[in-house]
Amino acid sequence: MDFKVLLMVIAIFAVGEGSSKSQVSRGNILPRDEPSFRLPFNTLPLHYDLSLTTDIHRGDFDFSGVVRIKFVAFIDTSQITLHYRQLSINNIDLFDDSDPPELLESNLEFTLDPEYEFIRIVTSPGLNENQNYTVSLSYNGTLREDNYGFYRTFYKNELGETVWVASTHFQQIDARHAFPCYDEPQFRTTYSIDIRHDASYFALSNMPVESEVLEDETNYVTTRFEMTPLMQTYFVAFVVSDYASIENNATLRQRVFARAAAIERGEGNFALEVGEVILDAYEEYLGVPYNLPKLDQVAVSDFDWGGLWGGLCIYREDNLLFNETITTTRQRENILRLISHEYLHKWFGNLVSPLWWSYIWLNEGFAALYERLLTSAVYPEHRFMDLFVIYAIQGMLETDADPNIRPMTFYIERPEEILQIFDNVAYAKAGGVLQMLRVAIGPSTFTKGISNYLELMAELSAIPEDLYASIQFAVNEDYPVDPPNVGVIMNSWEFQSGFPLITVTREGNRLVFTQSRFYYGNETSDELWWVPINYVVASNPDFTESLPDLWMDQQPTVILNSANATKPWTQNDWIVVNIQETFYYRVNYEEDLWNLLINQLNGNDSNVIHLLNRAQLIDDSLNIARAGMISYEIPFAILEYLQREVDYVPWSAANRGLTLLNRWLEGTSAYPNYQSFVRRIVEPLFIEYGMEVIANEPELNRYARSLAINLACESGIESCLSGTSQRLVDLVENGVFIAPDLQKCEHQNIFPKGL
Structure with missing residues (x-):
């Protein structure tokens, strides 16, 4: 047995034998004590030889296939269990491992279990332990309409004719719709694929074309891939x-x-350019080369998101194609970010994959972080890490306050659960927690640990402990004296839902840090985390050093004395905790400390406080007030400083809270006063950016302009209302083009008013 296959076998059995309900668990997640949707693991796939035939060129949605699966029997058994979905099975044969294979049994008996999506194949007299076999299944299916599995999509050509396309979307569990298979993430095999299709079409797959054979007396070609x-x-x-x-x-x-x-219009040029740049950046940063001979990106009309499927990346058209006359700045950013996200999956997802769906954050958390972190290194003008804070971190902190939110690692196995676990916890929270660990141990140490992980676990299935061990090795090298325990730290975040609120009080020359789980309601919890704490004081406003000044080691309270602190403070100093909001928690302060921060922001130089911490103070204060822990006077006093703020990032943090307040207050007696407040703080921003896009300006300026227009019109600033109305008149009467970046603003601020 191949060494990689042996390691995979060990990993599979270590995670728990699904059908036997083993309570052995690799990774502290246990199979449920109920009928299992997991395969029984009595056989293991070694290779697939897949042949498909499609007539998609003429709008015929039926397809046929033959899959020959070479497998090994782990134990003496008389049953082979595979996944299937919406397929008609015609015939099943069994072959031995000789060359050429000898037919052992034809037309095998089988049963279909549509609830569990199992094909249970019965062999007679049976399969012998450690013996290789090949099972061959012929079947028929129909291309689906829901953009999953082997599905159909179409576009209209320049003549207005409908042109059909066959495409695939197998993540999470839809390969079973294209061919019967072992459709679970821990199984890795090689594939030989050929597709028979009309010669007017061509076929793409993960690997380069090995041969194209034109049939005699037909117009069909069989494309075989390496x-x-x-x-x-x-x-x-x-x-x-x-x-x-x-x-x-x-x-x-x-x-x-x-x-x-x-x-022909050049709409694929941007994606091609970005693909080259991003791939080079990943190879350099991760220290592990891309190991396939080609990489294709395909834009189809219908697709839920992008996906890198080992050499073939499929996207919905608006997530890949760029047209300067109609594509917005936001769409351009999304194209760049999505390509980066999907390319990253060649390493986190393909090279190393999670042992089970419960650990999907090992894929998506890294992709959510690196899609911005590494892309910002090669496209710094996009300020992707600033956007990571306000979109991913701050957005997720709001979601993660739900008392019913799941933890990062959570056992699931039913098909609907597998679909649901690809959620904000797997993406944004995991990305935020990984960023916190990265900053807490130092970026270079973290990167070294990630390279260890990718090299050690290459072409294997991983659990979080594998990641932690690889990072720990790097930590031990770089911090030989009292190194932090990565596994202990991360377990407090991996298995607990939610996140902590750090409350800071000053008692004379002492700072007292207290942690408790953050909720919006009256819920309580005794959960505690390993929390890295860093801070800045007014007398030493250095926001560049982000390593922890201390750790809260799952203790409810930690006290720091000024005399022993590396950053001592005076009674007149404001204090900011969580430098650049690199750590995943909220911060509350006693009233005196809040007031010192308010005075600094509303004084002559708010920029002394880092841009991201200005956004953090806005976001934290609004949400802590929403939870009833402080008066709304505090966030409103902070928001006053925005009259002098022109950067998009703090305004974006404010806009999230203002949107909620607007919804709450609209129609109440307090609403006119609220609108007056918003008009006062937003009018300088609206004047700063105006209502016209400027060529070659920074992208975040365009976001700030759109935000300012929306708030200005919503709060009733007359020049905004008249300007948007006039722009619509100019479009209708004179055909004056509205820039793509302003079209959404125009629609949002005109049509709700009945104009």
Whole structure:
């Protein structure tokens, strides 16, 4: 047995034998004591040989297939269990491992279990332990309409004709719709794929084309692809279309495929350029090369999101194609970020994959972080890490206050649960917690640990403990004296829901830090975390050093004396905790400390406090007031400083809270006073940016302009209302073009008013 296969076998059995309800658990998650949706693990796949036939070119949505799965029997058994979904099974044969294979049994008996989506194949007399076999299944299916599995999509060509395309979307558990398989993430095998299709179309898959054979007396071609490296079922992908393409001239072949008209207009050029830059950046940063011979990106009309399926990345058109006349700045940013996100999955998801769906945050948390962290290194003008704080961190802190929110690692196995676990916890929270760990141990140490992880676990399935051990090795090297225990720290975040509120009080020459789980309601909890604490004081306003000044080691209270602190303070000093909001928690202060911060922000130089901490103070104060822990006088006093703030980041933090307050107050007697307040603070921003897009201006200026227009019109600033109305008149009467970045503002601020 191959060494990689052996390691996979060990990992599979260590996580718990699903059908036998083993209570052995690798990773502290236990299979449920009920009928299992997990495969029984009595056999293990070694290789798939998949042949498909489609007539998508003529709008025929039926397809046929034959899959030959080489597998090994772990134990003496008479049953093979595979996944299927919406397939009609025609015939099943069993072969031995000889060369050429010898037929052992034809037309095997089988039963279908649609609830559990199992094909249970019965063999006679049975399978012998440690013996290899091949099972061959012929079947038929129908291309789906819901953008999952092997599905159909279409576009209208320049003549207005409908052109059909066959595409795939197998993540999470939809490979079973294209071919019967072991459709679980811990199984890795090689694949040999061929697709029979009309010669007017061509086929793409994960690997380069090995051969194209035109049939005699027909117009059909069979495209066969090179064998893949070890992959999971959900990384398999193929597209059958008549698309056009562009490609690069680099050593690694990269191409972008889309409708011919879109390619001719140059709408794929941006994606091709970004793909090259991002891939180079990942290889350099991670120290692990991309190991496939090509990388294709495909834009289809219908797709839920992007996905890198080992050499073939499929996106919905508006997530890949860029047209300067219609694409907004926000869409351009999303294209860049999504390409970065999906490319990252070649390492976190394909090279190393989670042992089970419960650990999907090992994929998506890294992708959520690195899509901004590494992209910001090569495209600094986008300020992606500033946006990470206000979108991912601050947005998730609001969601994560729900008392019913799940923890990062949470056992699931039912199909609907697997779909649901791809949520904000797996993406934004996991990304935020990983960023916190990265900053807490130092970026270089973290990167070294990640490289250890990718090298050690290459082509294997991982659990969080594997990640922690790899990072711990780097920590021990870089911090030989009293190194922090990565596993202990991370377990407090991995298995507990929610996050802490750190409350800071000053008692003479002492700072007292208290932690408790943050809720908006009256719920209580005894949960405690390992919390890194860093801070800045007014007499030494250095916001660049983010390493922890102390740790709260799952203690409810920690006291720091000024005499022993590396950053001593005076009684007149304001104090900011959580430098640049790099750690995943909220901070509350006693009233005197809040007032010192308010005085600084509303004084002559609010910029002394870092941009991200200005955004943090706005976001934390609004949400802590929402929870009833402080008076709304505090966040409103902080918001007053925005009259002198022109950067988008603090305004974005404010806008989230103001949107909620507007919804609460609209229609009440307090609403006119609230609108007056908003008019006062937003009018300088509205004047600063005006109502016209400026060529080549920073992207965040365009976001700030849109935000200012929305708040100005919503609060009743007359020049905003008249300006948006006039722009609509100019469009209707004179055909004056409205810039893409302003079209949403125009719609939002005109049509609700009945104009």
